[in-house]
Amino acid sequence: MASGTRKIVEVLNGKTVTPPPVWLMRQAGRYLPEYRETRAKAGSFLDLCYSPDYAVEVTLQPIRRYGFDAAILFSDILVIPDALQRQVRFDEGHGPRMQPLASEDIPALAAMPVLDHLQPVIETVRRLRIELPTETALLGFCGAPWTVATYMIAGHGTPDQAPTRLFAYREPKGFAALLDILAEKSAEYLIAQIDAGADAVQIFDSWAGVLGENEFAAYAVKPVRRIIDLVKARRPQAKIIAFAKGAGLFLKDYREGTRADAIGLDWTVPLSFAADLQKEGPIQGNLDPQRVVAGGDALRDGIDAILQALGNGPLIFNLGHGITPQADPANVAALVDRVRGISR
Numbered sequence: 001m002a003s004g005t006r007k008i009v010e011v012l013n014g015k016t017v018t019p020p021p022v023w024l025m026r027q028a029g030r031y032l033p034e035y036r037e038t039r040a041k042a043g044s045f046l047d048l049c050y051s052p053d054y055a056v057e058v059t060l061q062p063i064r065r066y067g068f069d070a071a072i073l074f075s076d077i078l079v080i081p082d083a084l085q086r087q088v089r090f091d092e093g094h095g096p097r098m099q100p101l102a103s104e105d106i107p108a109l110a111a112m113p114v115l116d117h118l119q120p121v122i123e124t125v126r127r128l129r130i131e132l133p134t135e136t137a138l139l140g141f142c143g144a145p146w147t148v149a150t151y152m153i154a155g156h157g158t159p160d161q162a163p164t165r166l167f168a169y170r171e172p173k174g175f176a177a178l179l180d181i182l183a184e185k186s187a188e189y190l191i192a193q194i195d196a197g198a199d200a201v202q203i204f205d206s207w208a209g210v211l212g213e214n215e216f217a218a219y220a221v222k223p224v225r226r227i228i229d230l231v232k233a234r235r236p237q238a239k240i241i242a243f244a245k246g247a248g249l250f251l252k253d254y255r256e257g258t259r260a261d262a263i264g265l266d267w268t269v270p271l272s273f274a275a276d277l278q279k280e281g282p283i284q285g286n287l288d289p290q291r292v293v294a295g296g297d298a299l300r301d302g303i304d305a306i307l308q309a310l311g312n313g314p315l316i317f318n319l320g321h322g323i324t325p326q327a328d329p330a331n332v333a334a335l336v337d338r339v340r341g342i343s344r
């Protein structure tokens, strides 16, 4: 099967597919018992990301269970700072940590190669394309420079990214240089994923929602546009989804500003506004992940509202952010059936 006939690729080409293709952000993860089992064998979280045997296995687990229309490479957005020697680690119960970045550390990052370090991830992509069913699209991904920078500057996650907002106001030149470096490294990484067999790639800007107007333009739109320009200059056929969580009204110009083929929407985006955005091109989203935890009517009503508002245009059905560890795997099965119009 040519990749062009995979449903998600059709939607990314602007077609309306009925029922819409479906996958879920973080579909491989702790809500699945088989993930927890593999995770326990693999050692640390980064060991799992850098071991093609285990990473292929956990990527395939949700495909076997649910037959999603896409598999997403199992890795993390923080493998880029790890490749840039920021000593990333995931401590149990604490989330990611790394060496906080100071402005004097920034110039040296430009000369650091990342692809050597990321070869195991690229190998995972290559093996996945061989092992996946032909009809299943394979998605690669990276973090957007802004979101990756927030972890690099603070050295860990924070609720509002205050340390990085402050850094950007105090050191605008150094911060712009950091975003440029991250955009270039990320573009190289995405091209390698596409060459290894990814049908499309998603850029995750999970912390876009903390930015003011000028900062959204400079730190969210501009670096993502730079990645997309670099990727498309070298791989014109590449398909790219850009997901800026919390971007709200700024989404109006996000597609045009970034030139993404599709934009991802979080669950706070009103469906009427989403329908307007869909007139300009494909969209992805936007069910509240807590509806998957709740199940029952909350799940069904949320799905039906999205299908009714957005099902007649180019749509990739997804959550508005990653699925949480509390989700019941049976509710995910019910979600996929409902999106596909299967009643049990």
Ligand SMILES: Cc1c2[nH]c(c1CCC(=O)O)Cc1[nH]c(c(CCC(=O)O)c1C)Cc1[nH]c(c(CCC(=O)O)c1C)Cc1[nH]c(c(C)c1CCC(=O)O)C2
Residues within 6 Å of the ligand: 024, 025, 026, 027, 028, 029, 030, 039, 045, 072, 073, 074, 075, 076, 077, 078, 090, 095, 096, 141, 147, 157, 204, 206, 322
């Ligand atoms: C901000 C961000 C990160 N990582 C990612 C983002 C952007 C999307 C988002 O906002 O959720 C992206 C990501 N992380 C992971 C994937 C795998 C593919 C998928 O199934 O979607 C993807 C696409 C696996 C993961 N990445 C992580 C886990 C859990 C770690 C574990 O299994 O112990 C998984 C399955 C760890 C991680 N990684 C990150 C954090 C903050 C954490 C800790 C929080 C948490 O535990 O959920 C950084």
